[in-house]
Amino acid sequence: MPLNNTPTRYGAISKVFHWLTALLILTVIPLGMIANGMAHDLNAPEIASTQADIQRTALLFSMHKTTGVLIFFVALARILWACTQPKPVPLHPARRLETFAAETVHWLLYGSLVLVPLSGWIHHAATVGFAPIWWPFGQSLPLVPRDEDVSHLFASLHMIFIRVLLLALALHVAGALKHVVIDRDSTLRRMWPGGGETEPPATVAAHSALPALAALIAWSGALGIAALSGVFAPHAAPPAPASATATAPSDTTTAGWQVVEGTLAISITQMGSTVTGEFADWNADITFDTPAAPGPAGTVEVTISIPSLSLGGVTQQAMGPDFFDAETFPTARFTADILRTDTGYDATGTLTIRDTTLPVTLPFDLILQDDTATMTGTLQLQRLDYQIGPSVTDPASLGLDVEVDVALTATRSGE
Structure with missing residues (x-):
């Protein structure tokens, strides 16, 4: 079989691309539908989910x-291959409306095959964690x-482009069945x-840019309908339970200091990828005086809204009973003495998560410049x-080690 196209038939390479694409689409769509279901x-509170469900x-x-x-x-x-090849001419060029519709659907298919996975890939790259x-x-x-x-x-664009792709696929298959x-x-x-x-037609229709323009109008129409329906409205995070009463770090004060900015983040490995998250609400009560030599420097108590x-993508699972169990244990607490060492500072004390309290030591760097302190x-x-996550003991599925990163900047507010 010749590799290249001719005006009357498709070559082997075009056929391989066509049927490989069809096979991949018939694979990816059911996978997405089942996974979404x-x-x-998993997110339905009335349905009990296990770690095996999450892994599947x-x-x-x-x-x-x-x-x-x-x-x-x-x-x-x-x-790219199609751009280098002649396209076999329509067998019925006199049917101008049918030819126009077929070419428009082809443009929709080509564009959707790029837009659907690209939008999904960007959605994946912009989010944190999961799969x-x-x-x-x-x-x-x-x-x-x-x-x-x-x-x-x-994610919204991905769903819109999927609908356009499904419509184009349905029209494409319907057209093929009509010809048969x-x-x-x-x-x-x-x-x-x-x-x-195949026998070439007696007359050949001239190529036109109108089908491509019609495809652009179809995509624009889909985006317009989605915008009017509120699909692109800003994503709102679910409200925290009323039992979580920690205050934002920008509102926290210390003895003689005021925290002007700060972050409290965690990182863990899930299925080979690093997942990073951040606590939006936490309260720090710190006393601190710079000692002249290594020794006691103050105290710290941090209350964290779980x-x-x-x-x-795994936020809701992390809040579940098998993990943080945020409904039962809405806060975590870190209480420690601050000690100056020969090389820096340590906060040595206890950390309570869920109903477990264990000794921990947080080594940190502190930069003091006039009335500003920066800690990491x-x-x-x-x-x-x-x-x-006691039921997940395989580190290949979910890492056992969790890294906690703390950073804050405080300014002296007066004695």
């Missing part, structure tokens, strides 16, 4: 995302920040493996020590 069940859902999402990235590159290669892409380069994209609003926008059942011509046979030459944690520190924890 399972994710909905993550596996299906990873398969869906990885297949989507493959479709993106196959589609690009297919489009990695199984490509070594797949977890992030240049110029795409880790931002929930960006993630929400491209009603017209009984060789349109489908030209793309079928092993199909040969429901304020944002952990990307990292603490390594073992999640199983605090009964967080």
Whole structure:
């Protein structure tokens, strides 16, 4: 079978691209539908979910995302190949409306095969955690920040483009069936493996840019309808339970100091990818005086609102009974003495998460400049020590070590 197209038939390479794309689409769509249904069940409070359910859902999402990235590159290669090849002429060029509709659907298909996986990939790159892409380069994209609003926008675009793709697929299949059942011509046979030459029509319709323009109008219409229906409204985080009463770090004060900014973040490895989250609400009560020599320097007590944690796509699972159990244990507490050492500072005390209190030491660096203090520190924890995810003991699924990163800047407010 010749590799290249001719005006009367498709070559072997075009056929491989066509049927490979069809196979991948028939794989990726059911995977996405099943995974979304399972994710909905995980987030439903009335449905009891196990860690095995979470792992199966993550596996299906990873398969869906990885297949989507493959479709993106196959589609690009297919489009580049099509640009170098003659397109077989329509068998019925006199049917201008039908030819126009068929070419418009082809444009919708080509564009959707790029837009659907690309929007999904950007959504994945902008969010935090849950179900990695199984490509070594797949977890992030240049110029795409880790931002929930960006993630929400491209998740919405992904769903819109999927609907356009499904409509185009339905029209494409309906057109192919019409040629087989009603017209009984060789349109489908030209793309079928092993199909040969067909008789060229007596007259050939001229190529036009109108089908491409019609496809652009269709995409614009879909986006317009979505915008009017509120799909692109800013993503609102679920409110924290009323029992979480910690105050924002920008409102915290110390003895003689006021915290002007600060972050409290955690990182853990899930299925080979690092998932990073941040607590939005926490309260720090700190006393501190710079000692002239190594020794006691003050005290610190930090109260953390567990429901304020944002952990990307796994936030709701992290709040569940098998993990933080935020409904039963809405706060965590760190109480320690601050000691100046020969090399820096340590905050040595206890950390209480859920109903477990254990001794911990947070080493940190402190920079004092006039009336401004800047502190950064990292603490390594073992999640199983605090009964967080005790049913997940395989570190390949969910890492055992949790890294806690603390940073704050405070200014002296007077004695």
